[in-house]
Amino acid sequence: MTTATVSASHSEARESWVPMIAIALGQMIMSFNVASLPVALSGMVKSFNVPPTTVATGIVAYSMLVAGFVMLGAKLVQRFGAARVFRLAVVVFCAGQVLMTFSPTATLMIMAQAVIGAAASVIVPALVALIAENYSGRQQATAVGALGSARALAGVLAFVVGGILGTFIGWRPAFGILIAVSAIVFLLSFRLKSTEGRPEVNIDMVGVLLAAAAIVLISFGFNNLNRWGLGVATGNAPFNLLGLSPAPIFIVVGIVLGQAFLMWTRRRQEAGKTPLLALDVIDSSKERAAVYALFVVVALEAALNFTVPLYIQIVQGQSPIATAVAMMPFNLTVFFTAMLVVRVYSTLTPQRIGIFGFILCTLGLLWLAFVVRNDWSAVPVLFGLVTFGIGQGALVTLLFNVLVTASPKELAGDVGSLRGTTQNLAAAVGTAVAGALAVGLLTTIMLGNIAAAPKLTPELQAQVDLDSINFISNDRLQTVLAGTTASPAQVTEAVRVNTESRLFALKIALLILAGLSMLAIIPASRLPNYLPGEIPDPSDGSGRKT
Known part of the structure; x- marks a missing residue:
């Protein structure tokens, strides 16, 4: 398959952008939901009386269901029509948000995210198919870019709205908003072009x-x-x-x-x-490279989006709005980069953008690992988040565009399912690995520091459960130690060990993530190395004018 961008003739009729509002909002409700979970971390930990990793299971449940069934969702879209299936999925999504908003236990919260994930597994491929059905040429390219921007904008709104509501009211209203927005999406969906579907498509x-x-x-x-x-x-x-x-x-x-x-x-x-998936969408090494690179960058984003709120809310004990403030530069950077990166497509090849994007991600994570302290609002830390955000925002939009423009219109649903599978499996793995890595490092470091602290005697250690070490605030640690025979000097020493161990674990985790980002330069180097209007030269891989 030849990789080429979709171009439009000057005589091409322009379609209304109203259908795109429904499509963009469909992307935003999914992204807002999953981005709101880290912001609500401390609120859920307190409401359900569970460790932070249990809340992370809700994120994994959502992403796992989307990744596992998005290819089935794509076939349902093809067989029954994108608009019709999209409309039904939005109703299921809304029902899941009702359960999420009023869930009394962590188990029901995880079940709600599974229901929402099942609905999203249909919405994800439907969005790509709807863009292909409603727009063509330059409008289609613009719509694809807008879809990436909508995802980034939803992340910004989730941190702002979720942070404010979580601080002053509670974590539940942020998800309650999605009930109303889902209803709006349902009404706007009747402005979408409706195809009859293809009954001959077998599942x-x-x-x-x-x-x-x-x-x-x-x-x-x-x-x-x-x-x-x-x-x-x-x-x-x-x-x-x-x-x-x-x-x-x-x-x-x-x-x-x-x-x-x-x-x-x-x-x-x-x-x-x-x-179930047309392998034509990954039949070239360049398309497979785009999939590998997309997996890595989304996994890195998920890891960072879990790690930062974990540290701010659980370690520092700050409010959700503090998380929103700390992450705002990152989310705004991703949003604007996702919108503006399309302007350099005519001058920089996907390969160059991809390599440069991962270099920025690596530098951002390395910088964070060296400058992070117990205050995420510090200017050096914000600089690292912005650097990572530029690379991440450029990569997600670029890699999706490579996959979309490389495939014909009839395979749009398959591209959507491939994108959904890759992004959501990466989000599940990234979140899970971030939790396991952070807690595993914390356990190893803390046990070593405890052994090296003479004041923390074996008698005191026997009164504390060291088999299930997790991230807790110093206030929570002091409360636990109040139920033991610990002296004031021992409490002070335990708080010191807890503070130093958490910070060191975070730094090592960031260094490991930086290493993964650096390795991703390898698949990025295999992305298309030619501009729009060029085709690859089989002799040396360069582009030549068509």
């Missing part, structure tokens, strides 16, 4: 089961690495295999099932049957 249920099982196992495995054990099974593991933790086993089996899905899909496609 590959074997492919659905293989893909869903692979993604669920991978997500579940990463999400429980810390609780079940990285290698040897802990006491929290539901079972063990010759003493081994089921978490890495789940990940390995999930990867094997993913390969089995690709093999099955290829055989089905060669037999002339309708595949």
Whole structure:
């Protein structure tokens, strides 16, 4: 398949932008929902009396359901029509938000996010298909860019609105707003062009089961690495295999099932049957490179979006609005970069933008690792967040555009499902890894610091549960120690160890994320290295004018 951007003739009729409002709002309600979860972290921890990693499970549940069933959603869109399926999915999304807003327990909160994720698995491919049906040429390219900007804008609004409401009222109203916005999207959806669908499209249920099982196992495995054990099974593991933790086993089996899905899909496609995912959308090394790069950058964003609120709200004990203020430069940078990066497409190749984007992400994370202190509002920290935001905003929009423009209109749904699978699996893995990495590092560092602190005697250690170390504020630690025989000097020493261990764990986690970002330069170097209006030269990979 040739990678080329969609161009329009001067005589092309311009369509109304009203349908795009419905499409953009459809993207925003999904992005607002998942971005609001980290902002509501401390409120949910307090309401449900659970550790922060349990709230992270809600994020993983949402992303896991989207990633697992978005390819099925794409086929439903093709078979029954994008507008009709989109409308129904918005109703289910709204019902999930009702459950989310009024959930009395963490279990129901996670179930609500699963319902919302199921609805989003249909909305994601429907959005791409709706853009293809309602716009063409330059308007289509603009609409694709607007979709990326809508995602970034929703992230900004989630931190602002969620921060203000979470501080002065509570975390629930932020999700209650989505009930009303979902109703608006439903009404606006009647302005979308409605196609009858293609009844001849068959749904590959074997492919659905293989893909869903692979993604669920991978997500579940990463999400429980810390609780079940990285290698040897802990006491929290539901079972063990010759003493081994089921978490890495789940990940390995999930990867094997993913390969089995690709093999099955290829055989089905060669037999002339309708595949769950048209492999034409990833039939070139450049398109596969775009998928790999998209996975990494979204995983890094998810990790940062979980780590920062965790530190501000749980470690520092500050309010949700403090999270909004600290993350505002990052979210605004992502928003404006996602809108403005399309202006350089005519002068910089995707390869150059991709490499430069990951260099910025790496530099931003490295800078954060070296300058972060116990105050996220410090100017040097904000500089690091802005640097990462420029790279992240440019990459997400660029990589989506590479995939969309590389495929014909009839494969728009498949591109949408591929994008949804990649982004949401990356978000689930990124969030899960961030939680497991931060807690795992904290446990190792804190146990070492406790052993090196003579004042924290074995007698005192025996009165505290050191088998389930997690991120807690110093106030919470002092409350726990008040129920022990700890002297004032021992309490002071314990607070010092807690403070230093948390900060060191965060720094090491940021350095590891920077290393992953640096490795992503490899797939970025395989992105298309030619401008719009050029085609690749098979002899040296450069572009030549058409």
